Amino acid sequence: MLNNTDAIELMQALQAELKTYIAQGHGPFLAAIYDQQGTLIAKAANSVVQEQCSHCHAEMNAIRLAQQKLKTYDLSSYKLSLFVTSEPCLMCVGGIMWSGLQAVYYGVSSDMVEAITGFDEGFKPQWEQALQKRGIAVHGHLATPEGEEVLKWYVAQGHPFYGPRRKKD
C-alpha cells in the first residue's frame, strides 16, 4: 500500500494528465491501475462519446484493458490498485467489485461531481463499506482541489454532458 503523500502526488499527476485527455475529446475522468511495485498496468479515460457506449467510464475501460493485458477476468492474484480522478459511480463500484482489484484510490466525491457537472452518479449508500467487506480497500478525497478545478474547466469549456435524458427532462 502507498503512503498518503505518494497517493496524493500520483492523483495530482493524473488530474493534470486528465486535461490532455479532455482536449482529445474524452469525458472528464481518468483511471489508472498499478501493481504493488507501482508499475502501470492500464490507463484509460472516459470514452462514452467517442465509442457511443454509456459503459465506457474510465474505471470500466481501465479494468477491461488490464484484464485483456493479463488475459483473465479475475485480477485478484495480481494485487492491483485502481486510481481514479473522481469517486466511482454506481456502475463502476459494481465493476470494481467483480474485477478482482484489491484497492481503490479516488479524488473528487460524487456529490461534487454531480454539483459541478450535472451527471447523476447513482444511489450507492455505504459503497465503501460494502467493498471493504469484500476485501477491497478504499481511500478517497485525494487531490480534490485539483480535481474539482479540472471538472469546472470541462464544464466551462462547453464539453458534452453525456448522461441519458430523463422523462422529467
Added chain:
Amino acid sequence: MLNNTDAIELMQALQAELKTYIAQGHGPFLAAIYDQQGTLIAKAANSVVQEQCSHCHAEMNAIRLAQQKLKTYDLSSYKLSLFVTSEPCLMCVGGIMWSGLQAVYYGVSSDMVEAITGFDEGFKPQWEQALQKRGIAVHGHLATPEGEEVLKWYVAQGHPFYGPRRKKD
C-alpha cells in the same frame, strides 16, 4: 408496456433459450432489449469467461449491442425495455441507469441467484426505487421457477463460477 401474461411468456422463452447459450459456454444469464412494438433490438448472454472480462454480463452486453446498433450512448429516445433472466447485479443496475433504457423486466431474484450459484450480486439497497425515481420502470420475479431451474442446472453441470477470488477465500 406489456401486460403481465405477455411479460411472463417472454421471460419463459428467454429462460428456455438460455440453456442453449450455456451449452455454448456462456454464463447463466440472458438479456434482450425490445422496442415498444416488441421488435428485438439486441440480445446477449453473459460472456465473462469467453471474453476474459468481468464486465461482460448479459445486461451490459445487450446494452452495448443496442447502442452500437442505434449509434448512440443514450437510448432514451427509443423507449426500450430490457428483459433479463435474473435480477441485475450492482454493476448492471448502474449500467441500466446510464443507458437510457426505460424499463427493466427481470426473473430470478439476486437472493436466489446467490443461494444457487454462489455469485456475489453486490450491495444495492432500494435499487428498484432508485431506478423508478429516474423514470425507469422495474418489473421483477417473472418466470422464477423456470429461471431457478436453469441456474441449478448450470451449477449441477459443473459450469464455471467466474466471480473474483476474495482474500477470505
